[in-house]
Amino acid sequence: MNFIQHESATKLRGGYYTDIDIARFLTRWVLEILPTTILEPSCGDGVFLEAIKEAAPRELKTVKAFEINEAEARKAAAKARRLTFAETEIRNTDFIEWAFRNLAQPLNAGAVLGNPPFIRYQYLDDAHQLLMQKVFEKFHLPFTKHTNAWVPFILLSVAHLQAGGRAGVVVPSELLHVLHAQSLRGYLAETCSRILIIDPEELWFTGTLQGTVLLLLEKSRGLEIKGHGIAIKPVNNRAFLATDPGKIFSSAKYTNGKVVKGKWMRALLTDKERDLLNEVYSHPDVHAFAEIAKVDVGIVTGANKFFLVADEVVSEYRLEPWAHPMFGRSEHARGVIYDLKTHEANRKAGLPANFLWFKNTPFSSLPTRAQQYIKNGEAAGLHSRYKCRIRTPWYNVPSVFTAPVGMLKRCHDFPRLILNEANALTTDTAYRIEVQPRIKPEQLVFSFVNSFTALSAELEGRHYGGGVLELVPSEIERLRIPLVKPKASALEKLDGKIRKGTTAAEVLAMQDEVILSELGLTKPDRCSLAAAWKRLRDRRNRVRS
Numbered sequence: 001m002n003f004i005q006h007e008s009a010t011k012l013r014g015g016y017y018t019d020i021d022i023a024r025f026l027t028r029w030v031l032e033i034l035p036t037t038i039l040e041p042s043c044g045d046g047v048f049l050e051a052i053k054e055a056a057p058r059e060l061k062t063v064k065a066f067e068i069n070e071a072e073a074r075k076a077a078a079k080a081r082r083l084t085f086a087e088t089e090i091r092n093t094d095f096i097e098w099a100f101r102n103l104a105q106p107l108n109a110g111a112v113l114g115n116p117p118f119i120r121y122q123y124l125d126d127a128h129q130l131l132m133q134k135v136f137e138k139f140h141l142p143f144t145k146h147t148n149a150w151v152p153f154i155l156l157s158v159a160h161l162q163a164g165g166r167a168g169v170v171v172p173s174e175l176l177h178v179l180h181a182q183s184l185r186g187y188l189a190e191t192c193s194r195i196l197i198i199d200p201e202e203l204w205f206t207g208t209l210q211g212t213v214l215l216l217l218e219k220s221r222g223l224e225i226k227g228h229g230i231a232i233k234p235v236n237n238r239a240f241l242a243t244d245p246g247k248i249f250s251s252a253k254y255t256n257g258k259v260v261k262g263k264w265m266r267a268l269l270t271d272k273e274r275d276l277l278n279e280v281y282s283h284p285d286v287h288a289f290a291e292i293a294k295v296d297v298g299i300v301t302g303a304n305k306f307f308l309v310a311d312e313v314v315s316e317y318r319l320e321p322w323a324h325p326m327f328g329r330s331e332h333a334r335g336v337i338y339d340l341k342t343h344e345a346n347r348k349a350g351l352p353a354n355f356l357w358f359k360n361t362p363f364s365s366l367p368t369r370a371q372q373y374i375k376n377g378e379a380a381g382l383h384s385r386y387k388c389r390i391r392t393p394w395y396n397v398p399s400v401f402t403a404p405v406g407m408l409k410r411c412h413d414f415p416r417l418i419l420n421e422a423n424a425l426t427t428d429t430a431y432r433i434e435v436q437p438r439i440k441p442e443q444l445v446f447s448f449v450n451s452f453t454a455l456s457a458e459l460e461g462r463h464y465g466g467g468v469l470e471l472v473p474s475e476i477e478r479l480r481i482p483l484v485k486p487k488a489s490a491l492e493k494l495d496g497k498i499r500k501g502t503t504a505a506e507v508l509a510m511q512d513e514v515i516l517s518e519l520g521l522t523k524p525d526r527c528s529l530a531a532a533w534k535r536l537r538d539r540r541n542r543v544r545s
């Protein structure tokens with residue numbers, strides 16, 4: 001959990017500035033259409049104003065810039081004074097408020113340049129939170145509290161752009177996949193004729209783990225022109241910044257249809273890979289996860305360190321009657337089977353493999369040592385944590401049940417299911433999965449490991465600067481699984497391979513030979529899916545393929 005009081009002032013105003021070479025590149029591109037008005041919605045100390053000044057476009061008449069921070073606005077104003085050829089106005093005010101209030105009389109800017117602030121909704125004050133919600137309502141877009149300031153910034157900037165105008169902006173790379181940006185993706189797909197995303201391999205903003213992309217978009221001229229869709233151009237160093245942005249934009253291959261609906265990750269695939277993927281999706285033996293299994297979140301304790309403990313703690317406080325086997329981290333479950341042998345090994349290794357479930361046993365009925373353990377928790381203030389204080393007694397964790405299959409929320413290479421042979425509990429770092437009666441849990445666990453399913457996880461999941469892939473239940477439900485019946489001991493073999501540290505690519509290749517061959521996929525097709533998975537995995541981990 002992140003708390004506002006732990007964040008720096010720079011982070012709270014989203015004050016990470018753009019390098020001049022990036023600003024020059026985007027500026028060159030928007031100036032190609034000779035705009036007479038440029039909007040910079042959050043100008044910081046004015047790097048884009050600097051780039052405009054250098055280019056000295058003669059047609060430019062007006063530059064309108066906003067900056068909420070007074071000291072930064074002053075610095076930007078000093079730069080703006082040198083922009084003698086255009087009337088430049090730097091407003092030390094909130095862009096969202098201004099842009100929302102003026103939606104009925106839009107600026108009709110010929111171009112937008114900038115790098116909107118990345119500020120979580122939860123960090124904004126009440127007035128800004130309310131305003132953000134109103135922006136979504138005005139655009140008839142679904143609102144969620146997971147949103148971030150950069151989303152309404154882009155929505156409003158594009159709304160103030162004239163038909164045929166261009167926007168060249170730096171945005172978080174999560175634009176491609178986070179659920180809360182779905183409203184924005186839908187809006188851009190509707191209102192823009194072409195959207196190019198330049199996707200750098202490196203992290204460009206030091207001091208933040210946030211991956212960024214360059215978004216170059218062209219607003220549609222009217223309903224009669226159908227959008228060309230989106231294109232993503234991967235780049236792996238800054239050399240392209242010295243080249244002609246217009247050439248990159250006009251030579252990109254744009255795709256529409258399914259690619260622009262939902263997440264935009266599909267645009268990272270080649271046409272051939274997308275065709276193959278669509279073919280496999282429609283195979284009768286390939287199922288959406290939601291058709292064959294049900295996913296539930298894990299147990300929420302409110303204080304994992306207190307409820308998940310090693311054997312040492314259990315014996316010190318004589319907690320044996322309330323200790324139940326559990327796993328919740330990848331070091332607990334290295335393979336695809338969690339059995340009693342694994343559990344014993346975890347206990348011996350001193351891992352927190354016990355879940356303490358006191359149910360609603362009254363405090364007075366507990367033995368003295370157990371009472372002492374609970375008092376220790378209270379002395380540490382655990383009973384007043386939100387999740388704990390809303391239940392009685394606070395140490396009675398609700399919704400405690402096991403499921404035949406578990407799945408860790410996060411993974412580095414590909415997600416895997418874990419057959420829960422030890423009937424162990426799992427906490428909120430893992431999901432609990434029930435399988436349809438006609439399918440055996442081991443069948444699902446085995447079939448889940450293959451390049452096609454791994455690729456569907458890259459397309460449906462989300463990741464942040466650190467690279468770890470995370471899937472929430474609604475994303476898991478959309479994964480696709482080719483169901484096969486594994487031969488006897490095939491699951492044990494797979495489990496052994498993964499535990500031994502066999503590389504992810506080797507494990508998937510071994511599985512593909514069994515699972516994807518059974519679907520009728522040829523070796524080149526299997527390799528093509530494996531290569532697409534690997535490319536997306538490496539992109540996420542920022543590793544050169």
Ligand SMILES: C[S@@+](CC[C@H](N)C(=O)[O-])C[C@H]1O[C@@H](n2cnc3c(N)ncnc32)[C@H](O)[C@@H]1O
Binds near residue numbers: 013019093115118
């Ligand atoms: C990521 S920085 C980018 C600054 C500059 N455009 C650049 O590219 O270097 C975002 C800027 O937005 C400003 N900002 C944050 N909220 C704002 C708001 N509601 N209206 C205007 N500016 C805002 C921050 O103070 C910060 O300077």
